Amino acid sequence: MLSSVLDAMYARRSIRKFAEGAVTDAQVELLLKAAMAAPSAGNRQPWHFIVVRDEETRRKIVESHPHARMALEAPVVIIPCGQPDLSFEDRPAFWIQDVSAATENLLMAAVALGLGAVWCGIYPNEERVVEARAILGIPEGVIPLCYVPVGVPGETKEPRTQYDEERVHRGRW
């Protein structure tokens, strides 16, 4: 059994405080390789990833989003985006699941690298989508899913599951 994968899943927590220290380009590439290893409907991979290091841009992100102040403390912010027209013509909404799967892979890769990260939702908040588009120059037809600030962890959190037997329906609901 690959118990280390389970351990990593329990260890993945939202890290919102960051310590001094760099996230290298090589580490970012590993995060993105993990993200793009994710499953996607029909293997359409309808995703793009924006990597932001520039402080002024990170400041604009913080000013535009009420729950993403971490984007200024973290040295890197990755923005997973979806391009629905790369997915199925009759079911473009699959992009949400595809890019979410990629984002979770990215968060898990951060655990593997000893980095901290947090998912800060953009879509489906239309205002946040519009602001992210303006800040980052994202074209129409591409939708930013979330901001993921990444850095050296400045806080530790207990590994845990949130297993709840009441949410399990055996056989049928």
Ligand SMILES: Cc1cc2nc3c(=O)[nH]c(=O)nc-3n(C[C@H](O)[C@H](O)[C@H](O)COP(=O)(O)O)c2cc1C
């Ligand atoms: C779709 C989504 C949107 C989220 N948006 C934010 C956010 O804007 N700011 C933030 O600090 N955390 C955000 N989070 C992180 C959640 O608050 C966090 O995952 C949850 O409290 C459970 O804690 P854990 O990640 O440590 O297990 C978001 C998570 C998801 C999946």
